Every structure is written in C-alpha cells, then in structure tokens.
Amino acid sequence: SDSINTVLFKVTSPNNNHVSYLFGTHHAFGKVFFDSLTKAKQALESSDIVIKENLNIPGETAEDIINRRTEITQWQKYLSKEQLSYIKNLFATSPTDFNKITPTEMYVFLNRHFKQQVCLNKNADDTSLSLDDYIATKAVEQNIELYGLETTEKQINLINKDVEGMPQKNHKKRLANIIEKISTKNIDDCEETNWYSQMDMDYQMNTPCRNTLMLTDRNDKWMKQIKDLIEKKNCFIAVGLSHLMYECGLINQLTELGYTITPIEVK
Numbered sequence: 556s557d558s559i560n561t562v563l564f565k566v567t568s569p570n571n572n573h574v575s576y577l578f579g580t581h582h583a584f585g586k587v588f589f590d591s592l593t594k595a596k597q598a599l600e601s602s603d604i605v606i607k608e609n610l611n612i613p614g615e616t617a618e619d620i621i622n623r624r625t626e627i628t629q630w631q632k633y634l635s636k637e638q639l640s641y642i643k644n645l646f647a648t649s650p651t652d653f654n655k656i657t658p659t660e661m662y663v664f665l666n667r668h669f670k671q672q673v674c675l676n677k678n679a680d681d682t683s684l685s686l687d688d689y690i691a692t693k694a695v696e697q698n699i700e701l702y703g704l705e706t707t708e709k710q711i712n713l714i715n716k717d718v719e720g721m722p723q724k725n726h727k728k729r730l731a732n733i734i735e736k737i738s739t740k741n742i743d744d745c746e747e748t749n750w751y752s753q754m755d756m757d758y759q760m761n762t763p764c765r766n767t768l769m770l771t772d773r774n775d776k777w778m779k780q781i782k783d784l785i786e787k788k789n790c791f792i793a794v795g796l797s798h799l800m801y802e803c804g805l806i807n808q809l810t811e812l813g814y815t816i817t818p819i820e821v822k
Contacts (some may be wrong), residue, residue, distance in 0.1 A: 559756055559758055559818045560754045560755065560756065560820075561754055561756070561818045561819060561820055561821055562578060562579040562580075562595075562751075562754065562756065562796060562799075562821060563576060563577070563578050563579075563592075563594060563595050563598060563818070563819045563820075563821045564576065564577040564578075564799070564806065564816050564817060564818055564819060565598075565815075565816070565817040565819050566785060566790075566792075566809060566814050566815070566816055567814065567815045567817070568785065568786065568813070568814055568815075569813055569815075570786070571786065573785060573786070573787070573788060573789050573790075574601070574789050575602070575785045575788075575789055575790040575791070575792065576595075576598040576599075576602065576790070576791050576792065576819075577792050577794075577799055577805060577806065577809075577816070578595060578598070578690075578791065578792065578793045578794075579756075579794070579795065579796030579797075579798070579799045579800075580686045580687050580690070580793050580794065580795055580796060581686060581747075581748070581751045581795070581796055582667055582685045582686060582687060582795065583667055583670035583671045583674070583675060583685070583686075583748060584675065584685075584686040584748075584751065584752070585677075585684055585685055585686050585689050586684065586689045588686060588752070589686060589689055589690060589693075591822070592821040592822060593821070593822055594819055594820060594821050594822060595821045596693075598791060598819070599690065599693060599694070599697075599699070599791045600697060601789060602699060602788075602789045602790055602791035603699065603700065603788040603789045603790070604699065604700040604701070604702055604784065604788050604789075604790050604791070605690060605691065605694040605699050605700070605701050605702070605790075605791045605793065606702045606703075606704060606780075606781065606784060606790050606791070606792045606793070606794075607687050607690065607691060607701070607702075607703060607704070607792075607793050607794065608687065608703070608704055608705060608710065608794050608795065609703045609704070609705055609706060609707045609709075609710055610691070610701055610702075610703035610707075611688065611691070611707070612707070615706065615707055615708065616707060617651075617707055617711060618650055618651045620707065620708055620711060621651055621652065621655050621656055621660070621711075622650075622651060622652050622655060624655040626655065627654050627655065628654060628655070628656060628657060628658065628661075630642070630654070632723060632727075633658050633723065633726050633727050633730055634727075634730060634731075634734075635731075638730065638731065638734050641734055641738065642661070642734075645668075657715055658726040658730065659714060659715050659717075659718050659721075659726070660711070660714060660715065661730060662726070662729050662730055662733060663714055665730070665733045665734065665737065666733055667685075668737060669733060669736050669737045669744075670745070670747070670748050672737065673736065673737060673740050673741070673742060673745070674742065674744075674745035674747075674748040674749070675748055675752075686793075687793055690791075690793045694791075699791075702780075702784065704776075704777045704780055704781075704794070705773070705776070705777075713768060713769060713773070716768060717766070717768055717769055751796070754821070756796070758799065758800045758801075758804070758806070759800055759801050760800070760801065760802065760804070760806065760807055761802060762801050762802060763801065763802050763803075764801045764802055764803035764804070770797060770798065770801065770803055770804075771803045773798070774798055774803050774804065774805060774808065775803070775808075777794070777798070777805070778805065778808050778809075781805070781809075782812065785814075792805070
C-alpha cells in the first residue's frame with residue numbers, strides 16, 4: 556500500500572551490515588515535533604553521519620547570499636501599499652534585506668511563514684530552527700558528521716528557476732493570496748501540515764514525478780552521493796518528504812538498487 560503512516564524508513568543492504576535511515580522532513584516543523592519522535596531520535600543517535608539537503612555554512616547562508624546582492628526588487632510593481640507595509644513590519648527585525656529578495660523567494664518565505672504561524676500556531680517570537688536545521692544541531696551536539704547534498708546557493712537558484720518567466724501579474728496574485736491567508740489566519744489551506752503531523756501519508760510510489768527540476772533531477776544527483784555514503788557508513792538522511800515520494804523518489808531508487816526499505820513507526 557502507498558499509505559504508510561510514517562516519515563522514517565530503515566535502509567539495509569545485502570552487501571554489508573550498515574543500517575541507514577531515510578527521514579522525510581517538512582520545513583515548517585521543528586524542535587517540538589522532532590523531540591516527540593522517540594524512534595527517529597534513536598535512529599539519529601545510531602548514525603555516523605547526518606545527510607541533509609544543504610548545510611548552513613557561515614558566509615554562505617541564504618541571508619548572506621541575499622544581502623550580498625546589488626539588485627533591488629521594485630516592490631511597488633508587485634505589492635499594494637498595505638501589502639508592502641505588512642512586509643516592512645514583518646522584516647523589521649530581520650537581518651535579511653527584503654529589498655534584495657526576489658518575488659519568488661518572498662512567496663516561498665511567506666508560504667512557510669503561513670504554515671508555521673497560522674497552521675502550526677508557532678509563536679511569532681519563537682526563533683527556533685526548521686526541522687532540517689534542528690536535526691543538524693542534534694547531530695552537532697552528538698559529534699555526528701554532517702554532509703550537505705547541495706549548496707544553499709544552488710537551492711536558491713533552483714527555487715527561482717522553477718518559476719522562471721512567470722508573468723508579473725501571477726507573482727502579484729500569488730503574493731496577495733498568501734498575505735491575505737496570513738492576515739486572516741485562514742486555516743482552510745492547512746491540509747499539508749495536518750496530514751504531516753498526523754502521519755497520514757500517501758507516498759504515490761507509482762505516480763510519475765511532475766517536477767523534473769525540483770524533484771527528478773535533484774533526486775538523481777543526490778542518489779549518486781547517497782549510494783556511496785550508505786555503503787560505507789550508517790547514515791541518517793533527512794530531506795524534504797516529497798523527495799521520498801513518487802516514482803522518482805529515493806525510496807523507489809534505493810529499492811531498485813537492491814536495498815531493503817522498511818517503514819518504521821516514529822514513536
């Protein structure tokens with residue numbers, strides 16, 4: 556069945572005794588969620604290396620990359636006066652210069668903000684890390700090596716390239732919609748965080764991947780690195796849940812290579 560009520564999978568090989576784990580993350584969740592997952596914490600503790608999408612290297616974080624830019628976004632082309640005022644307030648204490656963020660990046664940021672503040676009711680003063688980054692801090696605490704599958708710069712480039720050529724009016728509409736959802740605290744669009752927290756997953760293993768740029772190509776590149784690492788070490792692989800799903804997902808790719816993938820209850 557494609558309905559598997561977990562985000563944690565054990566990966567074993569017929570060729571060696573290494574035990575690795577795949578953990579599908581959701582970037583809006585964080586410390587409270589991960590700390591509640593006993594089995595996931597044990598899996599992390601048993602690993603030699605934690606593999607995540609990217610590492611936050613000083614000087615190469617999203618904030619560093621954005622603040623280094625010289626190009627300024629003409630926000631009046633994308634936002635009304637009220638919307639721009641909302642953004643200014645939102646970024647008032649942020650170290651990131653919102654004038655150097657692209658409309659695409661702003662939408663991605665606001666979308667995550669909506670899921671955290673409205674869907675998960677995260678306190679606005681709560682500066683705790685995303686799930687992926689929290690897992691990295693747990694690894695550092697336990698002297699577990701960290702490995703990034705791609706650079707933060709590469710990720711930012713992909714986010715922008717994914718909607719390259721999108722008309723200005725579409726950006727305006729998307730931004731207006733997400734700002735309204737946050738402002739009105741509209742919980743009707745919280746299905747994604749609801750099914751993730753309830754572990755109500757449909758992995759759709761036989762459904763083709765629709766996004767070549769964000770899923771298929773990245774999964775294929777990542778697999779080359781993952782394959783080498785899991786042959787040598789016990790790995791804890793924490794990547795966005797969508798990368799485990801669908802035909803091109805890491806679960807299917809590892810299965811095709813002869814690995815045994817076993818769903819593990821997280822609690």
